[in-house]
Amino acid sequence: xxxxxxxxxxxDGKRVLLRVDINVPVEEGRVTDATRIExxxxxxxxxxxxxxxxxxxxxxxxxxxKVVEEMSLRQVLPALEKALGRDVAFLPxxxxxxxxxxxxxxxxxxxxxxxEEANDEDFARQLAALGxxxxxxxxxxxxxxxxxxxxxxxxxxxxxxxxxxxELSALEAALAKPERPVGAVVGGAKVSTKxxxxxxxxxxxxxxxxGGGMANTFLAALGADLGKSLEEPDYYxxxxxxxAQAEKAGCRVILPVDGLVSREFAKGxxxxxxxxxxxxxxxxDQMVLDAGPETVALVETAFAELRTLIWNGPMGAxxxxxxxxATVAAAQAAAAKTRDGTLISVAGGxxxxxxxxxxxxxxxxxxxxxxxxxxxxxxxxxxxxxxAALGG
Ligand code: ADP
Ligand code: MG
Numbered sequence: 521x522x523x524x525x526x527x528x529x530x531x532d533g534k535r536v537l538l539r540v541d542i543n544v545p546v547e548e549g550r551v552t553d554a555t556r557i558e559x560x561x562x563x564x565x566x567x568x569x570x571x572x573x574x575x576x577x578x579x580x581x582x583x584x585x586k587v588v589e590e591m592s593l594r595q596v597l598p599a600l601e602k603a604l605g606r607d608v609a610f611l612p613x614x615x616x617x618x619x620x621x622x623x624x625x626x627x628x629x630x631x632x633x634x635x636e637e638a639n640d641e642d643f644a645r646q647l648a649a650l651g652x653x654x655x656x657x658x659x660x661x662x663x664x665x666x667x668x669x670x671x672x673x674x675x676x677x678x679x680x681x682x683x684x685x686x687e688l689s690a691l692e693a694a695l696a697k698p699e700r701p702v703g704a705v706v707g708g709a710k711v712s713t714k715x716x717x718x719x720x721x722x723x724x725x726x727x728x729x730x731g732g733g734m735a736n737t738f739l740a741a742l743g744a745d746l747g748k749s750l751e752e753p754d755y756y757x758x759x760x761x762x763x764a765q766a767e768k769a770g771c772r773v774i775l776p777v778d779g780l781v782s783r784e785f786a787k788g789x790x791x792x793x794x795x796x797x798x799x800x801x802x803x804x805d806q807m808v809l810d811a812g813p814e815t816v817a818l819v820e821t822a823f824a825e826l827r828t829l830i831w832n833g834p835m836g837a838x839x840x841x842x843x844x845x846a847t848v849a850a851a852q853a854a855a856a857k858t859r860d861g862t863l864i865s866v867a868g869g870x871x872x873x874x875x876x877x878x879x880x881x882x883x884x885x886x887x888x889x890x891x892x893x894x895x896x897x898x899x900x901x902x903x904x905x906x907x908a909a910l911g912g
Contacts, residue, residue: 523688524679526566532571532572535621537648537676538560538567538575541556541578541660542576557600557603576600576624576625580596584631585631585634587632588632592629594628609625610628617650636666640667647668653677654672656669656906659889659906664906670905670906678910680912688912691889693864695899698828703826703830704830705731705830706729706731707735707847710750710752711755711759712758715755715758715762717896725771726770726772728772729774729822732834733837739776739800742760776811776812778811780810780842782807788842809837809843819850826863828863828865831872832869833872834847844875847875851876852881858885865884865887868899
């Protein structure tokens with residue numbers, strides 16, 4: 521909220537150091553998915569059209585402070601030029617950056633320099649000498665305090681690029697100052713990977729839907745015997761503690777009341793609906809792979825009252841239909857309400873994005889974050905160094 525956007529900057533004649541995420545998948549020297557590259561186009565064009573010069577700073581892979589030829593950003597140059605519809609000059613090293621600066625240039629993989637991941641001040645000063653303004657459009661790297669995301673931001677007038685601006689605005693609307701009631705779906709495989717997320721959310725939400733494999737751990741902690749379902753006995757106490765925190769904070773927790781149960785973890789496997797709850801007892805070879813129809817109805821009723829919804833983690837093993845049923849149904853309910861204009865819906869997480877795409881609702885949600893770790897850390901309530909350095 522304290523951060524500036526490009527709207528606040530005077531760009532004419534200014535050299536802008538623009539941190540981007542173009543860490544795209546490459547096979548045999550060719551970019552196989554240019555989504556990340558395409559998403560930076562509005563920011564680059566905005567700066568150029570307002571008379572600014574752009575030096576793109578980006579990482580590629582994990583070269584760990586050494587020059588690794590296979591991780592050269594040179595290989596993404598053609599895809600970048602294609603997306604932007606213009607030539608992009610390439611700067612093979614910091615030393616090659618002379619005074620004659622092209623209007624648009626891409627600097628070699630910033631992680632070739634040990635100073636980058638060390639967030640080294642001297643290295644950041646070397647970078648700062650190449651620009652007048654710093655602009656960060658790489659929210660997905662904002663959870664790391666690296667020279668190009670943190671130290672550099674403190675050396676120059678700094679702002680968020682268009683992508684970062686959209687992401688921060690969406691995340692602030694979802695969690696920092698949401699329209700209430702605000703609820704979340706937290707699903708996925710394991711409680712152990714989402715403890716910080718659950719603990720932060722129960723203190724901020726009105727409703728929390730727990731789904732997926734992690735719901736098994738909650739149900740088992742209450743006494744259910746779920747056969748060979750995925751669950752984490754070491755986290756029963758954590759689950760109970762999260763429920764106690766929720767109760768104290770006035771957050772209603774919705775656990776599955778029924779599930780799709782199968783003996784096989786396979787596509788199209790024979791399955792039945794089983795009631796779930798603290799007294800549930802499945803056969804030793806049965807497992808819960810999705811939430812059942814009554815649970816979906818319960819979730820949809822809860823959605824009806826919400827003004828804001830956060831979603832991380834599928835409600836079942838969505839990769840193997842029909843165990844995507846609950847996720848798809850709930851996602852479509854959230855999408856319909858978002859289209860009506862009565863819900864702000866924000867989702868993120870690698871598998872969540874895939875599941876929402878599978879449900880065909882990716883364009884209907886208010887915002888879908890592809891930022892992975894940075895999205896999760898934001899939802900955990902952590903301060904992201906790259907955002908803090910922008911004044912956020
Ligand atoms: P995200 O990447 O969106 O943060 P997670 O990685 O936490 O999500 O969880 C996604 C995984 O959880 C998927 O691979 C899915 O198959 C698995 N999963 C969800 N529910 C179950 C279940 N009941 N049993 C086994 N796996 C499940
Ligand atoms: Mg995942």
